[in-house]
Amino acid sequence: xxxxxxxxxxxxxxxxxxxxxxxxxxxxxxxxxxxxxxxxxxxxxxxxxxxxxxxxxxxxxxxxxxxxxxxxxxxxxxxxxxxxxxxxxxxxxxxxxxxxxxxxxxxxxx
Amino acid sequence: xxxxxxxxxxxxxxxxxxxxxxxxxxxxxxxxxxxxxxxxxxxxxxxxxxxxxxxxxxxxxxxxxxxxxxxxxxxxxxxxxxxxxxxxxxxxxxxxxxxxxxxxxxxxxxxxxxxxxxxx
Numbered sequence: 001x002x003x004x005x006x007x008x009x010x011x012x013x014x015x016x017x018x019x020x021x022x023x024x025x026x027x028x029x030x031x032x033x034x035x036x037x038x039x040x041x042x043x044x045x046x047x048x049x050x051x052x053x054x055x056x057x058x059x060x061x062x063x064x065x066x067x068x069x070x071x072x073x074x075x076x077x078x079x080x081x082x083x084x085x086x087x088x089x090x091x092x093x094x095x096x097x098x099x100x101x102x103x104x105x106x107x108x109x110x
Numbered sequence: 111x112x113x114x115x116x117x118x119x120x121x122x123x124x125x126x127x128x129x130x131x132x133x134x135x136x137x138x139x140x141x142x143x144x145x146x147x148x149x150x151x152x153x154x155x156x157x158x159x160x161x162x163x164x165x166x167x168x169x170x171x172x173x174x175x176x177x178x179x180x181x182x183x184x185x186x187x188x189x190x191x192x193x194x195x196x197x198x199x200x201x202x203x204x205x206x207x208x209x210x211x212x213x214x215x216x217x218x219x220x221x222x223x224x225x226x227x228x229x230x
Contacts, residue, residue, distance in 0.1 A: 030215065031214045031215065033214070033215060033216040033217065035155070035217070037155075042205055042220040042221065042222050042223055043147075043155065043205070043207075043217075043220055044220070045210075045216055045217060045218050045219075045220075048210070048214050048215070048216035048218075049213075049214035049216075050214075052214065054218060084154075086154060086155050088155075088157070088215075088216075088217070089215070090215060096169050096170075097160065097169045098157070098169060098170075098171060099145075099157040099160070099215070100157065101147075101154060101155040101156065101157060102154075103154045104154045104155070
């Protein structure tokens with residue numbers, strides 16, 4: 001089975017830009033999806049496909065992908081963006097179908 | 111209102127069984143594949159199972175295969191997770207999540223979760 005790796009924590013000054021990366025062989029074949037989770041709450045989908053935001057997600061959230069690395073970018077970070085962020089993808093083995101989450105990145109807005 | 115509501119969690123002794131439910135409302139449940147995802151206290155998210163829209167295909171993480179069984183009743187708009195032979199390491203919040211339709215995978219709707227504690 002495949003694994004996804006994320007930096008455990010990153011910090012960003014209010015209004016600045018932060019890139020959250022996720023590495024894994026699965027991204028050579030499958031898209032990443034990204035989830036925001038605040039303490040005591042369920043995860044929320046913030047990005048999927050190459051760069052698609054669900055309805056209601058601010059446009060300061062964007063994404064990119066290159067080789068085995070997918071990125072979630074927050075441009076102009078706000079205090080309410082402080083949360084844990086998880087990437088997800090299909091397992092590279094493909095059969096049987098399975099999914100894997102990254103370990104998560106804690107984003108602190110200073 | 112489009113939502114998922116889990117229930118059935120609680121405290122259970124090791125080796126015992128528990129059945130979780132996830133009630134869907136506000137959308138056509140029978141059109142969507144569904145997942146269960148869990149989160150141990152203070153830990154990250156772990157995908158555990160997927161069931162197809164019609165219930166004919168089921169997929170499991172290695173960590174739960176043979177002990178946890180996913181099912182659904184489309185007439186009741188409800189997803190289930192039968193948990194047998196529970197272990198302390200199964201202690202977690204269990205979330206049901208909807209699989210978005212389309213070529214790009216994503217879990218686009220989540221319930222609030224139900225807590226399962228396995229302890230003697």
